Amino acid sequence: MWKNKREELREKLPVTSMRSRLIAAFLLFTAAALGILWILQTVLMDDLHEMVKYRELSVCADRLEKSLGTDALEDTAFDLSQQYNLCLSVYQIRQGYGTQITEQHSRMFCLLPMVSSPNLLQMLYQKVSATEDGSYTEEISMDSLFEDTPSGRKDDAPEPAPDDTDHTRSILHVQLYTLGETRYLSLLTTEIQPLTSTVTTLQLQMILLTVLLALLAVGLSLILSARFARPLTRMSEEAVKLSMGNYNVNFDGGNCRETEQLSAALNRAAYELSRLDKMQKDLIANISHDLRTPLTMISGYSEVIRDLPGEATPENMQVIIDEVSRLTSLVNDMLEVSRYQNGTQILHPARFNFTECLRQTMDRYAKLREREGYVIRLEAETDVWVEADETRILQVLYNLINNAVNYTGEDKTVVVRQEIQENEVILSVIDTGMGIPSDQLPLVWERYYKVHDFHKRANMGTGLGLSIVKNILVLHGARFGVQSMVGHGSRFWFALPLVIPEEPTDSVEN
DSSP states (O other): OOOHHHHHHHHHOOOHHHHHHHHHHHHHHHHHHHHHHHHIITHHHHHHHHHHHHHHHHHHHHHHHHHEEEEEEEHHHHHHHHHHHHHEEEEEEEETTTEEEEEOOSSSOOOOHTTTTTHHEEEEEEHHHHHSSSSEEEEEEEHHHHHHHSSSTTTTTTOOOOTTOOOOOEEEEEEEEEEEEEHHHHHHHEEEEEOOOHHHHHHHHHHHHHHHHHHHHHHHHHHHHHHHHHHHHHHHHHHHHTTOOOOOOOOOOOTOOOHHHHHHHHHHHHHHHHHHHHHHHHHHHHHHHHHHHHHHHHHHHHHHHHHHTTOHHHHHHHHHHHHHHHHHHHHHHHHHHHHHHHTTTOOOEEEEEEEHHHHHHHHHHHHHHHOOOEEEEOOOOOOOOOOOOEEHHHHHHHHHHHHHHOOTTOOOOEEEEEETTTTTTEEEEOOSSSSOGGGGGGGTTTOOOOOOSSSTTTTTTOOOOOHHHHHHHHHTTEEEEEEEOOTTTEEEEEEEEEOOOOOOOOOOOO
């Protein structure tokens, strides 16, 4: 259901070019990146700045702890004050009262001296002692420092510095340490300056950056789309020619690996289509010739028998019968090739004597040897058994021998050789003909293939035998091949696994 809805939605959407999609993708990426930068650099600038300041106070408090009770405390306090632009004081607590042991200031005006009063220091000590981790941080001002004291007097509060404004905020971090039986209290203050001018500057920069990146995205997308789309456009035009039956096409994939692989595959497909088209035309021409010859013979002898008294002889009738047999054989071979190609042919394997099958096949060629002088010799030393479809294996033998008879040399010699290698029986059919060029050997099994410019006897076969052989052997999972050399004949072979012979059954009389 979801797949159908997705396909319906895809059909409703307009078809756009690759250039438009690349431009839209680059603009969308630029807008997303600039949006994230805009939020971080302007909207969240104050919050991020405050978070950093709070973290700096915590880091400084941890570094002070490592130098407590050592001579490096003064140097550590000075370094932290200068590095992080903060003011700090460290007190040693005895019986609830604090004694200052170090103090550092990075600013002229600081709130820490006001905290040194016993009342304020005692209040801060009580607050930090009540926390779980011994520390707390808060935003302070002069009013907040004195309003929580027991007396609540603000007379001792100094006047703020002339440059102090309501926009500057002070942060106080209080940390309590315990080293053995001694307690220490550190006070650290820092200021969070307003970033209004900084944010305004960043906003102007972001506006300029947005314009520049948008122009860059459009330009880059135009360049890349032209580079990627041009090879695809050319290949699309060549594909249209190929679909119209023009196989003289050339697919150029440009400099990209993916488009180059696609163009190589399309060029290979165009070559295979042209080759198959030529073979199909040759097959149609061959079949037309093979059909026309027996039909002409049947028509001619039938007219002779009809028009001339006394011509209805057994010899003339036998010619008609033989030609009808040739037509039937041709049609049956074509149908069988079609069944193998469609995968509808089914095997019926059984265990049988392979060598005896060869002997019976040789007996059927006895008349051919006697009538036309062929020498078809069987070389088999011992009987072997295989498990296969005996009818189909016989068909393979007939087709290979017929092919060898058609192409053998002037000596009319064909050798059928049985060899045993390890757990296989290898059957070879060898002729003494002109052979096949090495570049055409992989093509001899093709359905539309025909050897050109080589001698062939046309008295047997339909031209589809090797294709049938290939399909039968593939169904059996058998190894097969061909070896040939121009001027020295050819050897077609296949191999089947050996099996244990069946034990003869004894007959019992009652």
